[in-house]
Amino acid sequence: MTLSLQRRFVTPGPGETVEEIAARALPDQDQGAAVDAIRSWNLHIFAMRRPPGLLLGSDVVFVEPPVG
């Protein structure tokens, strides 16, 4: 059974920062642009959470935009 395509995501490692996630998940992109992209794809972490950007070990961090 092949699963349909869904948004790719990673989960943060212990103490991992968004910059480190960006470098790991989007290694071919400019670092700043990759961080900005990850922030924009994960508003549940970087906008809705208090404090914004607090990364938790259980988080789903999307590394691509919503699948069209």
Add this chain to the structure above:
Amino acid sequence: MYDVIVRGGLVVDGSGGPGYLGDVAIQDGKIAAVGRIEGGAHRFVEAEGRVVAPGFIDPHTHFDVQLLWDGAAKPALEHGITCVVPGNCSLSLAPLRAADRQRVIGMFQQIEEMPPAAFTEAFDWTWEDFAGYRAAIEKSLSVNVAPLVGHSVIRLWVMGADAQERAATADEIAAMQVMLRECLDAGAVGLSTSFVDVDENGRPVPSRFAQFEELDALSEVLGEYGRMLQIVPEFYAIDITIARIDQLAELSLKHNIPTTFSPVFDSTATPDNVARTMARVEEQFARGARVWPQMQTRPIDISFSLLRPSLFFARLPRWVRILRQPLEARIAALRDPETVEKMVADLGPDGGERMMGRLVVRGGDGAPAELTGRTLSDIARDRGEAPALALINLSLEHGLDVAFLNANAGHEVTERIGPMLAHPLVHIGASDGGAHLASFSTYGDTGYLFSEFVRKSGALSLEQAVAKITAETADIWGLKDRGRLETGKAADIVIFDAATIGRGEERPAFDMPGDGMRYVRAATGIDTVLVNGQVAYAAGAYSDARAGVICV
């Protein structure tokens, strides 16, 4: 000579097969025979014109604390519920060190809207481990209990305050595995975890600090026992929900465990979400994973007054802070013009019309009778105030004892919900029994299943509906002795009138410890409920029977 014979009813045995006229004989708490039964019994229960079905199983409750003073989980039992699953959403009352009790009480208060007095005024808190909690509730159970153990409390046990600060070390994960084994040996039906909840200070609960590797290690232990993993996903965001389904599927396949997530709501604002959820669930089941979505039957109704904090204000942190203050300080804050100006501004330029305008005054409390049933939008217009300001001022004028109802706030379109509930992979549950006390009644969902989706819309047959909340639930949770009217199974039986089973009007009750108010609904159409062969409820009254067990 049997102990009991239930005589002459329409036997709907939980299998989903057609009902048939017959009798059910009970001996030593078990079903001894089903069919046309000759012979005597010490007691006959007449069921002519009634349905005789297995007792209903409620797989998502928070009766953890109530069971310590109310072994019937009232009023769940009178609705035909003979087995409840407490300990959902990462929270249970064991294992828990005395030093951490207040922290967990705060979580129950914040997440499940349960008053602190419920945890401090009605029982002696004598245990720390899971076996001790089991012993504390087991003494006087009228209903059966299949308790989950919470991931957050296991984390607290092993890591202390660090449980809400960081990832666990390998040694700490190993210690959690040992503790989980101990809980499963002591009767836990599985493990619950949460990806969304925060404590009373807004801090994520301990389970949310866990790496996936930690959950994987705990699931490995569940696999040794074949027991359940329950999660609360980020149900407000479909892409994250699907990611959680995939994580659960991975764990289910790797460790051969059942998993379930709740809640799954329908909303006309995001009409495709349930379909997308179910499409992914179907794909994962086709791979062999067991990822059961739990869906409630009832529409989302939320009531509140400014006497207590409410989840209605969850997205308004300033309101939450103010409403959590002691009464005098709260009233002082609500009388302070500067504070109120900020509170109203929090609602945006429409002064709360969009969020609060459709609220209805419930009545029956401190509110003037002539306001009962009127919308806040209407009242605010008469007063010449913004809706948020009218809500505050009207409440202040009546000692804050004015209840508002936000009705049908989602999951309310019967024509949409019925086919969803009938889907073979949808697990009917998510009642939240015993929680959200002053927000809505968590009792009567099973009655509503029959009144709304069997009798009114016909989305499910009587037999399908019974199967969904009995045999199918027992199979999903591995409750081998429950859920069917078969020889040798536990004699958990509900006798009801198919024409009238339903739920009564939601009404406030003042039967909780301390100043605890809760909303409840009475059952309609339920004649008799037997738990392990003993009549626990009949003709509108609870018996003294205490036949409930921990039923893993």
